[in-house]
Amino acid sequence: RKEVEQDPGPFNVPEGATVAFNCTYSNSASQSFFWYRQDCRKEPKLLMSVYSSGNEDGRFTAQLNRASQYISLLIRDSKLSDSATYLCVVNAPGTYKYIFGTGTRLKVLA
Amino acid sequence: AAGVIQSPRHLIKEKRETATLKCYPIPRHDTVYWYQQGPGQDPQFLISFYEKMQSDKGSIPDRFSAQQFSDYHSELNMSSLELGDSALYFCASSLGTTSAEETQYFGPGTRLLVL
Numbered sequence: 001r002k003e004v005e006q007d008p009g010p011f012n013v014p015e016g017a018t019v020a021f022n023c024t025y026s027n028s029a030s031q032s033f034f035w036y037r038q039d040c041r042k043e044p045k046l047l048m049s050v051y052s053s054g055n056e057d058g059r060f061t062a063q064l065n066r067a068s069q070y071i072s073l074l075i076r077d078s079k080l081s082d083s084a085t086y087l088c089v090v091n092a093p094g095t096y097k098y099i100f101g102t103g104t105r106l107k108v109l110a
Numbered sequence: 111a112a113g114v115i116q117s118p119r120h121l122i123k124e125k126r127e128t129a130t131l132k133c134y135p136i137p138r139h140d141t142v143y144w145y146q147q148g149p150g151q152d153p154q155f156l157i158s159f160y161e162k163m164q165s166d167k168g169s170i171p172d173r174f175s176a177q178q179f180s181d182y183h184s185e186l187n188m189s190s191l192e193l194g195d196s197a198l199y200f201c202a203s204s205l206g207t208t209s210a211e212e213t214q215y216f217g218p219g220t221r222l223l224v225l
Contacts, residue, residue, distance in 0.1 A: 032212060043200055043216040044153065087152065095166045096204070096212050097143065100152040 003027060004090050006101035014109050017078050021104045023088030024070045032091040035062055035073050037084040038103065044087055048073070078108045112137055114203050114217030122223045123191050131186040131220045135203030141165070142184040143214055144176060147198040159184055160206075191224045198222075 006023045013019045025033075033051070036044035048055060050071050054063035061074040075082055088101035115134040123129050135142050141160045145153040155168035159178035170176075173191075178184045188195060198221050202214035 034213070036216075041198070041221075043218050046213060046215065049213060091212070092155075092166075096141070096160075097155040097158060097166045097168055098145075098153075098202075098214060099155070102152045 003099050004101040006088050006104045010105035012107045018076045021073045023101050025090045029093035030090045033071050034089040036087040039084050080108050083108045116201050116217040116220050120221045127191050129188045133184045133201030139203035141204045143202040144186050145200040193224050196224045
Protein backbone atom coordinates (compact mmCIF):
# COMPACT_ATOMS: atom_id res chain seq x y z
CA ARG A 1 0.00 0.00 0.00
CA LYS A 2 1.38 3.40 -0.97
CA GLU A 3 1.97 5.92 1.78
CA VAL A 4 -0.03 8.55 -0.09
CA GLU A 5 -2.95 7.40 -2.20
CA GLN A 6 -5.02 9.23 -4.77
CA ASP A 7 -7.60 8.25 -7.35
CA PRO A 8 -5.64 8.53 -10.61
CA GLY A 9 -8.72 9.57 -12.59
CA PRO A 10 -9.00 10.97 -15.17
CA PHE A 11 -11.76 13.25 -14.05
CA ASN A 12 -13.41 14.71 -17.15
CA VAL A 13 -15.57 17.70 -16.23
CA PRO A 14 -17.22 20.50 -18.23
CA GLU A 15 -16.10 24.08 -17.85
CA GLY A 16 -17.71 25.73 -14.86
CA ALA A 17 -18.12 22.48 -12.93
CA THR A 18 -17.03 21.90 -9.36
CA VAL A 19 -14.70 18.98 -8.82
CA ALA A 20 -13.21 17.48 -5.68
CA PHE A 21 -10.20 15.23 -5.17
CA ASN A 22 -9.32 13.25 -2.08
CA CYS A 23 -6.02 11.94 -0.88
CA THR A 24 -5.28 9.60 2.01
CA TYR A 25 -2.01 9.21 3.86
CA SER A 26 -0.89 6.35 6.04
CA ASN A 27 1.43 7.94 8.61
CA SER A 28 -0.49 9.80 11.28
CA ALA A 29 2.71 11.59 12.35
CA SER A 30 2.90 13.57 9.10
CA GLN A 31 2.76 17.30 9.76
CA SER A 32 2.87 19.06 6.41
CA PHE A 33 0.53 18.69 3.48
CA PHE A 34 0.48 20.27 0.07
CA TRP A 35 -1.26 20.18 -3.26
CA TYR A 36 0.92 20.63 -6.33
CA ARG A 37 -0.18 20.68 -9.95
CA GLN A 38 1.90 19.20 -12.70
CA ASP A 39 1.43 19.81 -16.38
CA CYS A 40 2.66 17.21 -18.84
CA ARG A 41 6.47 16.93 -18.81
CA LYS A 42 6.79 19.99 -16.56
CA GLU A 43 7.82 20.47 -12.95
CA PRO A 44 5.37 20.25 -10.04
CA LYS A 45 4.16 23.71 -9.07
CA LEU A 46 2.86 24.53 -5.62
CA LEU A 47 -0.87 25.09 -5.63
CA MET A 48 -1.60 25.24 -1.92
CA SER A 49 -0.14 24.36 1.42
CA VAL A 50 -2.62 22.73 3.77
CA TYR A 51 -2.17 23.34 7.48
CA SER A 52 -4.45 22.62 10.43
CA SER A 53 -8.05 23.13 9.31
CA GLY A 54 -7.34 23.92 5.69
CA ASN A 55 -7.39 27.03 3.55
CA GLU A 56 -8.92 28.73 0.53
CA ASP A 57 -7.33 30.55 -2.40
CA GLY A 58 -9.77 31.90 -4.94
CA ARG A 59 -11.53 28.98 -6.63
CA PHE A 60 -9.45 26.44 -4.73
CA THR A 61 -10.19 25.11 -1.25
CA ALA A 62 -8.10 22.53 0.59
CA GLN A 63 -9.22 20.71 3.71
CA LEU A 64 -7.32 18.50 6.15
CA ASN A 65 -8.95 15.80 8.24
CA ARG A 66 -6.32 14.48 10.64
CA ALA A 67 -8.64 12.02 12.33
CA SER A 68 -9.36 10.25 9.05
CA GLN A 69 -5.95 11.04 7.56
CA TYR A 70 -7.11 12.58 4.35
CA ILE A 71 -6.85 15.88 2.58
CA SER A 72 -9.10 17.18 -0.13
CA LEU A 73 -8.97 19.75 -2.89
CA LEU A 74 -12.08 21.45 -4.22
CA ILE A 75 -11.98 23.38 -7.47
CA ARG A 76 -14.96 25.59 -8.24
CA ASP A 77 -15.89 27.06 -11.63
CA SER A 78 -13.38 24.89 -13.47
CA LYS A 79 -11.42 26.50 -16.30
CA LEU A 80 -9.82 24.82 -19.29
CA SER A 81 -6.47 25.91 -17.87
CA ASP A 82 -7.12 23.80 -14.75
CA SER A 83 -6.46 20.66 -16.83
CA ALA A 84 -3.41 19.07 -15.23
CA THR A 85 -2.35 16.35 -12.81
CA TYR A 86 -2.89 17.26 -9.17
CA LEU A 87 -0.34 15.78 -6.81
CA CYS A 88 -1.03 15.27 -3.14
CA VAL A 89 2.17 15.67 -1.13
CA VAL A 90 2.86 14.74 2.47
CA ASN A 91 6.09 15.11 4.38
CA ALA A 92 7.78 11.99 5.74
CA PRO A 93 7.63 12.44 9.54
CA GLY A 94 10.89 13.45 11.10
CA THR A 95 12.28 14.52 7.73
CA TYR A 96 11.72 17.22 5.15
CA LYS A 97 11.42 14.92 2.20
CA TYR A 98 8.17 14.84 0.31
CA ILE A 99 6.12 11.76 -0.41
CA PHE A 100 4.00 12.18 -3.50
CA GLY A 101 0.75 10.54 -4.37
CA THR A 102 0.40 9.15 -7.86
CA GLY A 103 -1.57 12.20 -8.91
CA THR A 104 -5.12 12.75 -10.13
CA ARG A 105 -5.59 13.75 -13.74
CA LEU A 106 -8.16 16.44 -14.43
CA LYS A 107 -9.46 17.30 -17.88
CA VAL A 108 -11.75 20.28 -18.16
CA LEU A 109 -13.77 20.10 -21.34
CA ALA A 110 -15.14 23.01 -23.36
CA ALA B 111 11.01 36.07 -9.33
CA ALA B 112 14.07 33.87 -9.64
CA GLY B 113 13.38 30.17 -9.77
CA VAL B 114 15.37 26.99 -9.41
CA ILE B 115 17.71 26.48 -12.33
CA GLN B 116 18.71 23.07 -13.60
CA SER B 117 21.17 22.13 -16.26
CA PRO B 118 21.28 20.56 -18.67
CA ARG B 119 17.60 20.42 -19.55
CA HIS B 120 18.05 17.38 -21.75
CA LEU B 121 20.76 14.74 -21.71
CA ILE B 122 21.32 11.62 -23.78
CA LYS B 123 23.82 9.03 -22.58
CA GLU B 124 24.81 5.49 -23.40
CA LYS B 125 24.64 2.62 -20.93
CA ARG B 126 27.57 2.52 -18.50
CA GLU B 127 28.40 6.19 -19.07
CA THR B 128 28.36 8.85 -16.38
CA ALA B 129 26.24 11.98 -16.08
CA THR B 130 26.32 15.07 -13.91
CA LEU B 131 23.18 17.10 -13.26
CA LYS B 132 23.38 20.57 -11.77
CA CYS B 133 20.94 22.52 -9.67
CA TYR B 134 21.04 26.18 -8.66
CA PRO B 135 18.53 26.94 -5.87
CA ILE B 136 16.45 30.04 -5.49
CA PRO B 137 18.64 32.82 -4.00
CA ARG B 138 18.79 32.58 -0.17
CA HIS B 139 17.50 29.01 -0.20
CA ASP B 140 19.89 26.75 1.69
CA THR B 141 18.22 23.37 1.23
CA VAL B 142 18.11 21.37 -1.98
CA TYR B 143 16.31 18.16 -2.78
CA TRP B 144 16.62 15.73 -5.69
CA TYR B 145 13.73 13.70 -7.07
CA GLN B 146 13.45 11.15 -9.86
CA GLN B 147 10.25 10.82 -11.90
CA GLY B 148 9.98 7.86 -14.23
CA PRO B 149 7.47 7.75 -17.09
CA GLY B 150 3.94 7.68 -15.71
CA GLN B 151 5.27 7.66 -12.14
CA ASP B 152 5.13 10.11 -9.26
CA PRO B 153 8.36 11.84 -8.18
CA GLN B 154 10.51 9.74 -5.86
CA PHE B 155 12.80 11.41 -3.34
CA LEU B 156 16.50 10.68 -3.80
CA ILE B 157 18.52 12.87 -1.44
CA SER B 158 18.61 16.30 0.19
CA PHE B 159 21.17 18.73 1.57
CA TYR B 160 20.92 21.44 4.18
CA GLU B 161 23.77 23.88 4.62
CA LYS B 162 26.04 21.66 2.51
CA MET B 163 25.44 18.57 4.64
CA GLN B 164 23.32 15.61 3.60
CA SER B 165 20.07 15.86 5.52
CA ASP B 166 17.90 13.02 4.23
CA LYS B 167 18.41 10.04 1.98
CA GLY B 168 15.80 8.21 -0.03
CA SER B 169 15.87 5.60 -2.72
CA ILE B 170 19.12 6.74 -4.28
CA PRO B 171 21.16 3.96 -5.92
CA ASP B 172 24.75 3.46 -4.75
CA ARG B 173 25.83 4.38 -8.30
CA PHE B 174 24.60 7.92 -7.65
CA SER B 175 26.19 10.51 -5.43
CA ALA B 176 25.44 14.14 -4.76
CA GLN B 177 26.83 17.11 -2.93
CA GLN B 178 26.04 20.72 -2.15
CA PHE B 179 28.72 23.33 -2.65
CA SER B 180 29.60 26.49 -0.74
CA ASP B 181 27.42 28.61 -3.06
CA TYR B 182 24.52 26.19 -2.29
CA HIS B 183 24.31 24.77 -5.77
CA SER B 184 24.12 21.01 -5.93
CA GLU B 185 25.28 18.33 -8.33
CA LEU B 186 23.95 14.83 -8.82
CA ASN B 187 26.55 12.45 -10.19
CA MET B 188 25.33 9.29 -11.85
CA SER B 189 27.71 6.51 -12.88
CA SER B 190 27.33 3.19 -14.70
CA LEU B 191 24.09 4.41 -16.19
CA GLU B 192 21.36 1.87 -16.84
CA LEU B 193 18.37 1.99 -19.15
CA GLY B 194 16.12 2.26 -16.09
CA ASP B 195 17.77 5.53 -15.10
CA SER B 196 15.93 7.25 -17.95
CA ALA B 197 13.66 9.70 -16.19
CA LEU B 198 12.99 13.32 -15.31
CA TYR B 199 15.24 14.51 -12.50
CA PHE B 200 13.89 17.41 -10.50
CA CYS B 201 15.73 19.56 -8.07
CA ALA B 202 13.77 21.54 -5.51
CA SER B 203 14.88 24.13 -2.98
CA SER B 204 13.51 25.56 0.21
CA LEU B 205 14.40 28.45 2.45
CA GLY B 206 15.21 26.26 5.42
CA THR B 207 13.96 23.38 7.42
CA THR B 208 11.60 24.94 9.93
CA SER B 209 7.95 24.24 9.26
CA ALA B 210 7.39 27.78 8.04
CA GLU B 211 10.23 27.61 5.54
CA GLU B 212 10.05 24.08 4.23
CA THR B 213 7.85 24.58 1.16
CA GLN B 214 9.76 23.18 -1.78
CA TYR B 215 9.94 24.90 -5.14
CA PHE B 216 10.84 22.76 -8.10
CA GLY B 217 13.13 23.41 -11.02
CA PRO B 218 12.16 22.59 -14.61
CA GLY B 219 13.93 19.25 -14.46
CA THR B 220 16.59 17.45 -16.47
CA ARG B 221 15.27 14.84 -18.87
CA LEU B 222 17.79 12.00 -19.02
CA LEU B 223 17.60 9.36 -21.71
CA VAL B 224 19.91 6.36 -21.47
CA LEU B 225 20.33 4.39 -24.68
